Amino acid sequence: MTERAPLGVAVIGTGRMGADHVRRIHEVTSGARVVAVADVDAERAKAVAARVDGCTAHTDPAAALAADGVDAVLVASPGPAHEATLLAAFERDLPVLCEKPLTPDAASALRVLEAELRLGHRRVQVGFMRRYDPEYAKLKALLTTGQLGRPLMLHNRHRNVASPPFFTSSMLVTDSVAHEADATRWLLGHEIIAVTVLRPTPSASAPDGLQDPQFVVFETDGGALSDVEIFVNCGFGYQVQAELVCERGTARIGDGHALVTNMAGRWGGTIAQDWTERFETAYDREVQAWVDATRRGVVTGPSAWDGYAAMAVCEAGVRALEDGGRVEIDLVDRPALYA
Amino acid sequence: MTERAPLGVAVIGTGRMGADHVRRIHEVTSGARVVAVADVDAERAKAVAARVDGCTAHTDPAAALAADGVDAVLVASPGPAHEATLLAAFERDLPVLCEKPLTPDAASALRVLEAELRLGHRRVQVGFMRRYDPEYAKLKALLTTGQLGRPLMLHNRHRNVASPPFFTSSMLVTDSVAHEADATRWLLGHEIIAVTVLRPTPSASAPDGLQDPQFVVFETDGGALSDVEIFVNCGFGYQVQAELVCERGTARIGDGHALVTNMAGRWGGTIAQDWTERFETAYDREVQAWVDATRRGVVTGPSAWDGYAAMAVCEAGVRALEDGGRVEIDLVDRPALYA
Amino acid sequence: MTERAPLGVAVIGTGRMGADHVRRIHEVTSGARVVAVADVDAERAKAVAARVDGCTAHTDPAAALAADGVDAVLVASPGPAHEATLLAAFERDLPVLCEKPLTPDAASALRVLEAELRLGHRRVQVGFMRRYDPEYAKLKALLTTGQLGRPLMLHNRHRNVASPPFFTSSMLVTDSVAHEADATRWLLGHEIIAVTVLRPTPSASAPDGLQDPQFVVFETDGGALSDVEIFVNCGFGYQVQAELVCERGTARIGDGHALVTNMAGRWGGTIAQDWTERFETAYDREVQAWVDATRRGVVTGPSAWDGYAAMAVCEAGVRALEDGGRVEIDLVDRPALYA
Amino acid sequence: MTERAPLGVAVIGTGRMGADHVRRIHEVTSGARVVAVADVDAERAKAVAARVDGCTAHTDPAAALAADGVDAVLVASPGPAHEATLLAAFERDLPVLCEKPLTPDAASALRVLEAELRLGHRRVQVGFMRRYDPEYAKLKALLTTGQLGRPLMLHNRHRNVASPPFFTSSMLVTDSVAHEADATRWLLGHEIIAVTVLRPTPSASAPDGLQDPQFVVFETDGGALSDVEIFVNCGFGYQVQAELVCERGTARIGDGHALVTNMAGRWGGTIAQDWTERFETAYDREVQAWVDATRRGVVTGPSAWDGYAAMAVCEAGVRALEDGGRVEIDLVDRPALYA
Incomplete structure (x- = not known):
């Protein structure tokens, strides 16, 4: 392909997320x-x-990967199907944008990472699209200026109106908190070394047997803490907030105060009802950034290493949720390719 | 009276406001x-x-003024009754806290002012209690520091849930905008020299025949503008806001964001429903300041001059409302007592 | 052209704005x-x-219009050059996205409009890109739901850090307030029938002889008022705010509170420093919407009528600025094409 | 004393806090x-x-307690001196407003509580003045309406500009988090049953050897979690925030957005620099409420039980800080007097 020709993309998986990426x-x-x-x-x-x-x-x-004109692959199939598609893409040396999770557990994520290492160059960008959200980007940019000093704590809120029927207590960690695991790693530039999951009495609005909300505490190798309120049946809206506490100040995103009304004794604004509304621009930017980088022949976004590390954290999180204690995280050595 | 003995107060008028002052x-x-x-x-x-x-x-x-132990007078009777009580208090040389308006028109206000001049010392404090509101006080203090530079414009919003049945179009000016007339004079330290009243199509929520809302523009002798949205049937709450626009920045009060909730797709807070809630602290501080000054034998708050000037502005405002044009304001020379 | 082929665009004018549109x-x-x-x-x-x-x-x-593959024209040359290009585009029946102003005065705008009428179908979209700003779009959408009731007043703030050296007092009206003229017409769905321009003492930060700030009041044929603070040397940032006051509530945009920090005794956020930062998304959406509509063979955005009406308002505004009074606006009858 | 005579108060301790209470x-x-x-x-x-x-x-x-005209006692001496004064007051059956902590450890607090039990009626109000803060009061009132549903989590932020030289790591728990221990108990109406203290790498701004910040997690007997960021060298201001997360919504206090400025590329407001500014009104209300209740012969505020429970929590907190684990809290049975 020349840089000027449009990039030919194969989209694997045409469910809600895949169809939206096609559009x-x-x-x-x-x-x-x-x-x-x-x-x-x-x-x-x-x-x-x-x-x-x-x-x-x-x-x-x-077959889709082998179709005429395919220059790159976007994987939006269910998590368990990712590994096979990723390995097939590696055989053809195709660049891949892979929706999170990279794969559903740390062992398979590690196999993907090792396959990419054998290839010798990066081919995978993982779909941690918060890195493309304008507010997260501002937070990262502010931290990078050094004005706030070193980060000490990160307080995260992650709230959904209601969980789908198939959601389990572990999925609050693996499907939802996975985003905060990556956001913590990316914002702070630290690896997560231990996780604790606290279990308040579940909300009456949560389905029977679902541990919702949960309160997750990450400890990082940079000595910082990152706590996450995950509450997937909060009832009132979809809300993702983060307050970064540093040595000289704090910064908070996610209040989303753009349109403020006064009506009937209340001032305030609306809360988004799902992630498509809140992160629409982030998804657009993510895909555009991937297309642009791909056409230049490089990979710039979240890597297979980021996908593996998030999976390792989530696996430990599920153990912490089930055992009620603090679980340490043990990563393999970071390969130079992902330095 | 000695400074240590409690100040004996006669309260004239025991309607809603007078009874509240007694309490x-x-x-x-x-x-x-x-x-x-x-x-x-x-x-x-x-x-x-x-x-x-x-x-x-x-x-x-x-008779109340002549009662045993009366050291001072608080006037909370209807406006037309103020002049007689004020003159009676002057005869006894009693300090007076007089609810606004000082009197219902500029001519009678001027008579009161002249009577106080004959007395030779200040005895009257007018009840412009916004000067005691913590937010207005912060705005004034900020302006005084000089950080913002010279004031250029003041944007005021004054909203009531609903007007009482007896409210007339003129009363939006004389009863409500009177507060912004004083706030403009006090904050900017300028006299108002002209007033224009604009009349949008009335709200369907306004009683038949009431010109509500109105948009009032004051011009000051310092070259500043002060615009006032007065809307006494806004339906949603009692709201007093002011944004001061200066050469190097602006400052806004009145958003009142103390308690913020997330519920049912909305974030935000409550809006007070009347002035007793919004300005409770201002009234408390006003009375306490007057008591304290009085016991020290001085008068420190809004003067008869302030009451007269506000009345002159409001009278011009009513003419501007009725004639649809710009009306200039002509004050008598400011006596040295009120310098 | 088929709907699937990319739209071939000629961009007229390659200054700051034109070059940005090319990019x-x-x-x-x-x-x-x-x-x-x-x-x-x-x-x-x-x-x-x-x-x-x-x-x-x-x-x-x-010559650019006649070049191979030109399906449409984007005009970003200086205002006085617009008319000739628009007429040339009409001769070739090419769709045009024309940066505001449509032309620099109402008479020439009317000539363009008449030329389009002779063509018999709409070809021009005027570059009032606030209609594509997500916040303005939310405000319009909220108004359209009817929850707030009928609009009564619109309070606008339009602030620039500093004006360029060539800026004249009239240009505050024709270059800056032109946006509020269109926003008022579009949001309220009213025509503007009169304009008054008030002139506070200029800021010490304004260049000698520049009447800055100004306070503009529009009256509409729907009985609403729209006031505009235009302040092009405010020093602190680029800020566009609008508060719509309706019968049952108000709604405000432009506070832009996304990233909030606590540092050194202050909480708050940054203010954009120019329009490219504040309205980047609006420009992107505007161009994309135009491309999409054009490929479907329709014109959906601000029309030549909107461009003409804005120009007529601005001309009256300049007279109001110079004469100090209220100037009525007289539009030709609205052609059915723009109904 | 009759109800009408002013209450005669002995103030014990005339340091910063005691002198302020005298004023x-x-x-x-x-x-x-x-x-x-x-x-x-x-x-x-x-x-x-x-x-x-x-x-x-x-x-x-x-001697002060025995002075002529003493009807009641306000204790503002250092914590270790409280027990003796409280017991002396009990002997004279005098009502006491005792600054927190009730006493410096749970054992002595329990002795005071037992002495009051022997007296047979409540005499002690503990100085947990956040219960009198207008914002906390609004939060409690909102929770009491039931609109938000059952409380699940409480996120607290407690930040000071800088700690005094004598401050130790334990004092972050016993002096500062003691307020959140009471606020948690009072707001939720739960007892705290376990505490964990997490220790991020200290801020470079913290004095050598001081564990600052800390992150404290309380578990309650109602199944709720309450987490506290305590950061006593945050550098930027004094800030007390609380977000209550309930089954149907959340509510947050402590943003304090009253006066908002735009200047030099920033919007926002000031952050108080110490507790006298933030909680001035709370102290005023606390003392007035105590005076009023006392003159009616009753005790209505935080009780000796509240003082004891807070002390027991803080003691466990210090152990959790030192040992790095989760420490359970074991209270004596709650006497009927404090039901």
Whole structure:
């Protein structure tokens, strides 16, 4: 491919997230086009492909990767299917944007990482899209100026209106807090070395048997703490907040005060109801950044190492949730490729 | 009276405001006690007096002023009754805290002012209690530091949930905007020299025939503008806001963001529903300041000159409202006593 | 052109704004590409064209319009040059996105409008990009729900850090308040029928002879008022705020509270320093919306009528500024094409 | 004493806090007067007494309690001296407002509590003045309405500009977090059953050897969590914030947004620099409430039980800080007097 030709993308998985990425690349992202999609549900794949001129539909991801004009792969299938697709993409040396989690456990994440190491160059960007959110980006930029001094603590709030029926207590850690695990690592530039999960009496609004909310405390190798309130049945909105406490000041994002009204005895604003509203721009930026970097032949975003480290933290988190204690995290040595 | 003995106060008028001042002096203010009350409604006066040990009830204000132990007078009767009580107090050389308006028109205000001039010393403090509001006080203090530079504009919002049945279009100026007339004069340290009143189509929530809202523009002798949105049937709360625009920055009060909630898709806080809630502390501080100054034998608050100037502005405002044009304000020369 | 082929755009004018639009179409906007640029400065045109594969450079706008592959025109040249380019585009029946002002005065704006009427279908979208700002869009959407009731007043603040050396007192109206003229018309759905400009003593920070700030009051045919503080040497930041006051509540945008810090005795956030920062997303959305509509063969944004009406308001505003009184606005009848 | 006579108060301890209480009772509180003061420093006691007519100075607290006209006692001496004064007051059956801590450890607090039990009626109000802060009061009132549902978590921030030289790591728990221990118990209506103290790497701004900040997690017998960031060398201001997370929403206090400025690229407001500024009104209300209740012959504020429970929590907190684990709290049975 030349740098000027649009990037041909195969999108693996055409569920809610995959179909949205197809729409994004087709309508929002400049310089890319979807040339193939794959889904185990053939009808779904066909329906999504039909919206894009010249896009072919497949049931086998490998077939989509082999389709004409495929320069790169976006993986949005369920987590357990990621490993096979990633390895297939490596065989063809294709760049991949892989939705989080990289894979559903630390062992498989490590296998992916080792496969990429054998390839000898980075091919995977993991879909930690908060790094592309304008507010998180401002927080990171502010920290980098050094004005606030060294980071000491990070207080995170992560709230959803209601959890889907299949959500388990462990998934609050692996599906939701995984974002804070990455945000903590990325913002602070530290690795997480231990995790504790506290279990208040569940909310009456939580489904029977679901431990919701939870309060998670990460300890980092830089001596900082990062605490996370995860509350997936808060009822009132989708809210992601972070307050960074440093030696000379604090900074907070996520209040989202743009439109303020006065009505009927109340001032204030609306709270987003889901992540598509809150992080729409972040997703757009993420995909555009990946397209642009890919066309330049480089990989710049969250790496397989970031995906592996987040998975290792989440696995420890699930153990901490179940055992009620503090669980230490043991990472393999960081390969030079991810330095 | 010695400085240590509690100040004996006669309260003239025992309606909503007068009764509240009796309660305040009795329960909140240290160093003062109510010794006499007067009201044209004898039963109401008796009921209020009965709550305070040793307090006598009268129907004639002059009798209340002559009662045993009266050191000072608080006037909370209707505006048209103020002049007579003020002149009676001057005869006895008693200090007076007089609820605004000083009197209901500029001519009578000028007569009161001239009577005080003949007395040769200040005896009247006018009840412009916004000067005692902690937020207005912070705004004034900030302006005084000079950090913001010279004031250029003042944007005021003055909103009530609903107007009482007797409210007329003129009263939006004379009863409500009178506060902004004083706040403008006090904050900026300028006299107001012209007023324009703009009349948008009235709100459907306003009673038939009431010009509500109005938009008032004051021009000052310091070259500043002060605009006032007065909206007495806004429906949603009682809100007093002011943004001061200066050469190097702006400052805003009145958002009142103390308690912020997240619920049902909204973040925000409550808006006070009336002035007793919003300005409770201001009233408390006003009365306490007056008691303390009085016991030291001085008068420190808004003067008869301030009461007269506000009345002259409001009279011009009513003409501007009725004629639709810009009306200039012509004050008598400022006596040295009020320099 | 088919709907699927990228839209070929000629960009007329390659100054700051034009060059930024070239970059935007090239890097941000999907579905469009720049095929020709024109500028009276041949070197500047060449430099900008060189950044885009297959883009030709011209000094004559007509030559750019005639270039191979031109499907549409984006006009970003100085205002006085707009009319000729617009008429040339009409001859070729090309869709045009024309930066504001449509033309520099109401008479020439009317000529453009009449030319489009002769064409018989809409071809021009005017660059009032606030309509694409997410906050303004939320404000409009909220008003449209009817929850707030009928609009009564709109309070606007428009502040720039410092004005460029060539800025005149009239330009505060024609260059800056022009945005509020359009925002008022668009948000309220009213035409503006009169304008008054008040002149406080200029700020010491304003260049000698510049009437800055100004306070502009618009009256609309729907009985609403819209006041504008325009202050182009405020020193502290670029700030665009609007508070809509309706029968049942108010709504405010422009506070921009996303990232809040605590440091050295202060809490708060940063204020953007210019419009590129504040309205980056609005410009992106504007261009994308235009591209998308154009490829569907329709025109959906601000029309030549909107451009003409804004110009007529600004002309009256300049007279009001100079004469110190209230100036009524007289529009021609609204053609059915712009109903 | 009759209900109408001013309450005669002996103030024990005339350091910073005691002298401030003398001033408050003398100048702010209606219905009370200081009749005796005591301090081990005779000169300091005399200097403070000299400011109040008829107030006697003592070095022995017992002598002050025995002075003519003493109806009640306010204890503001150092913590280790509290027990003796409290027991002396009990012997005279005098009502006491005792600054926190009730006593410096749980064992002595329990002795005081048992002495009050022998007396058979409540005589002690502990100085947990946050219960009188308008914002905390609003938070409690909101929770009591039930709108938010059951409380699940309470996130507390407690920040001081800088710690005094004598401050130790334990004192962050016993002097500072003691307030959150009481606020947690009072707001939630739960007892605290376990405490964990996490120790991030200390800030470079903290004196050598001081563990600052700390992150404290309380677990309650109602199944709620309450976490406290205590940071006594934050550098930027004095800040007390609390966010209550309930089943149907959250509520936050402590942002203190009253006066908002725009200047030099920043919007925002000032942060108080110490507790006298932030909690001035709370102290005033606390003393007035105590005076009023006392004159009615009742005790209504935080009890000896509250003082004991807070001390037990703090003792466990110090152990948790030192040992690095979770420490359970074991209270004696709650006597009926404190039900």
